[in-house]
Amino acid sequence: MADFEFNVAKGRSVELYRRVRLGDPATSALVIVVLAATNIESDAILKDKASLADVLAGATDEASNTGYARKVLAAADLADVLPDLANDRVDIDIPDQTWLNVQAGGGGWSKVLVCYRPTTGSPDSAIVPMTSHDFSISPDGSNVILQVDPAGFYRAV
Incomplete structure (x- = not known):
């Protein structure tokens, strides 16, 4: 589950996921971005960022290791959004992600953003x-x- 939800997405994460799953718009996607461990800003600062450009405009850097690239998940990669009526929540999931032969140059990784x-x-x-x-x-x-x-990357309760 998420360590935190960005303030700009509060109340919207399930709907944004659903839009990708339904192809609305057709080329919408979820993007998986890895942040480098050096110069990472605190969660309290990061959660107030309104766009990925804002996240990367501060001291925080995206990973730059050879073998790393952003992952793009389209509609076919995502499961349908179904509420869990027994537990009064909605869990959304993405498949496990693999980066091949990621080299040490570029430093360590700290966070993954969806x-x-x-x-x-x-x-x-x-x-x-x-x-x-x-x-x-x-x-x-x-x-x-x-x-x-296994329960997903995000839970709305």
């Missing part, structure tokens, strides 16, 4: 950060696997 991208080619200023997940790892040339919680 973001909403409205259309292909959207600038970072239009990408909405939804959730942040602690992900402390030091790449060493091997594969890096992000294993998502």
Whole structure:
């Protein structure tokens, strides 16, 4: 589950996920972004950022290791959004993610962000950060696997 939800996404994360799943608009997607461990801003500062450009405009940097690239999840990659009526909540999930042969140069990783991208080619200023997940790892040339919680990456209650 998320370590925190960005303030700009509060009350919206399930709907943004649903929009991608339904293809509204057709080229919308979730984007998985990894933040470098060096110069990472505190959660209290990060959660107030309104776009991915805002997140990366401060002291916080995106990972730059060889082998790292943002992951893009389209409608076909996501499960339907179904409320859990027995527990009065909605859990949303993404598949586990793998980066192949991520090299050490570029430093360690600190956090993974799940973001909403409205259309292909959207600038970072239009990408909405939804959730942040602690992900402390030091790449060493091997594969890096992000294993998502079996209950999902986010829970709306």
